[in-house]
Amino acid sequence: MTDIDDTTATREADVRAEGLDARLVVDRGSFRLDVSLSAAPGDVIAVLGPNGAGKTTALRALAGLVPLTGGHLRLEGRALDRTPPESRPVGVVFQDYLLFPHLSALDNVAFGPRCRGASRAEARRQAAAWLERMDLAEHAGAKPRRLSGGQAQRVALARALAIRPRLLLLDEPLAALDARTRLDVRAQLRRHLAEFEAVAVLVTHDPLDAMVLADRLVVIEHGRVVQEGAPGDIARRPRTDYIAQLVGLNLYRGHADGHSVRLDSGPAITTTDDVAGPVFVAFPPGSVTLYRERPGGSSARNLWRCEVAGLETHGDQIRADLIGELPLAADLTTVAAAELGLQPGATVWATVKAAQTHAYPA
Structure with a gap:
C-alpha cells in the first residue's frame, strides 16, 4: 500500500x-x-x-x-x-x-x-x-x-x-x-x-x-x-x-478525440483540453457571444445557429435560453440584448472560444 x-x-x-x-x-x-x-x-x-x-x-x-x-x-x-x-x-x-x-x-x-x-x-x-x-x-x-x-x-x-x-x-x-x-x-x-x-x-x-x-x-x-x-x-x-445549472454552467456529454468532443446528441465542440474517450464538456453562459448575422471575422472555433427560446433577468444581466444546433444559455448585458434586438423566436449565431471550454473524463 x-x-x-x-x-x-x-x-x-x-x-x-x-x-x-x-x-x-x-x-x-x-x-x-x-x-x-x-x-x-x-x-x-x-x-x-x-x-x-x-x-x-x-x-x-x-x-x-x-x-x-x-x-x-x-x-x-x-x-x-x-x-x-x-x-x-x-x-x-x-x-x-x-x-x-x-x-x-x-x-x-x-x-x-x-x-x-x-x-x-x-x-x-x-x-x-x-x-x-x-x-x-x-x-x-x-x-x-x-x-x-x-x-x-x-x-x-x-x-x-x-x-x-x-x-x-x-x-x-x-x-x-x-x-x-x-x-x-x-x-x-x-x-x-x-x-x-x-x-x-x-x-x-x-x-x-x-x-x-x-x-x-x-x-x-x-x-x-x-x-x-x-x-x-x-x-x-x-x-x-x-x-451544472446549480453552479451556472452549460454542460454536455460526448466522446473526445484530442481537442474535439463529439456530443452524444448534437454537434462537436472544440476545446483546448487534449482528452480521449467519454467526457463532459462545460463552459459558462458568460463565455457565449451572440450575433444576429453569421460572423465572418470571429476567432471562435465553435459556432452554432440558434433560436431564442426565452429571456430572463439574471442578476444584472439578461440570460438568453437558446435552442437549435446546440441548446445553451448565454449571458449578456441589457444594452447588448437591446442592440441585438433579442426576442423569443429570433435567430442568432452563438460562438464560444475553445479556450473558454473545459473537457474532463465522464
Whole structure:
C-alpha cells in the first residue's frame, strides 16, 4: 500500500471512530433513499439536491425522526440506529426554527439543558452564555414574535448548540430570511460553524449557502449520491445537468478525440483540453457571444445557429435560453440584448472560444 493509501485508510478509520459514519436507507412507498455520509469532527457537509431528491428525508433519518429500513448510523463509534431521537447527541435547527412561542429567547435556549438534567438556574446560566456568544444578550427576555428573522435564527442555533451536540443538523437554516438579512446571518453562521468541534450537516438548495458554509458537498438526486467533493471541485467539474445549472454552467456529454468532443446528441465542440474517450464538456453562459448575422471575422472555433427560446433577468444581466444546433444559455448585458434586438423566436449565431471550454473524463 502506498503512503497515500495509508493516509486515506487512516483518515477513514478515524472518521468511523470519531466522526459520522452513515449509510441511510429509507423506503417510503415507491421512493428509496440510499445515501452514504461520512465526516470527521469539525467537518461541515452540505447536502444539496432538487426538490424530492431526499435531502430532508436524509436529515430526518440522522435525527431519528424517520426510521432506517437498512444501512447503519454510527456517531463517534456508537450505533444510533435504534436510539430514540431525544437520546441522541444531535442538535437540529429547523427551517422555520420552531421556537416555543410562549417562552423567552433565554428559556428557549435553556430548554435543551433542562431536558438533559441541568437545574433551572444552571440551564439559564448556560443559555445566557450562548445568547451572549450570538450577540443576543439584550434580547434574552424577548418572545419569538418580537424577534427579527435573523435573531430567531440565531436563537434556534443557540438552542441546538446548548446541548453540546456531537452532530449538528441544519435544515435550510437561511431560507426564511430576506436577502439582506441572509447575507449578514450567513457570515455569522459561517463563524459559528468554524468554531464547532463536532460534525455539522447542512441541507440546502442554495448553492451559495453550500459553497460558503461547507467543507464538502454531497449532491443527491432521486435518493442517490450523484457527486461529492470540495465545493471548488464540484463547481469546476459538474457531472449532472442539475449540478451544472446549480453552479451556472452549460454542460454536455460526448466522446473526445484530442481537442474535439463529439456530443452524444448534437454537434462537436472544440476545446483546448487534449482528452480521449467519454467526457463532459462545460463552459459558462458568460463565455457565449451572440450575433444576429453569421460572423465572418470571429476567432471562435465553435459556432452554432440558434433560436431564442426565452429571456430572463439574471442578476444584472439578461440570460438568453437558446435552442437549435446546440441548446445553451448565454449571458449578456441589457444594452447588448437591446442592440441585438433579442426576442423569443429570433435567430442568432452563438460562438464560444475553445479556450473558454473545459473537457474532463465522464
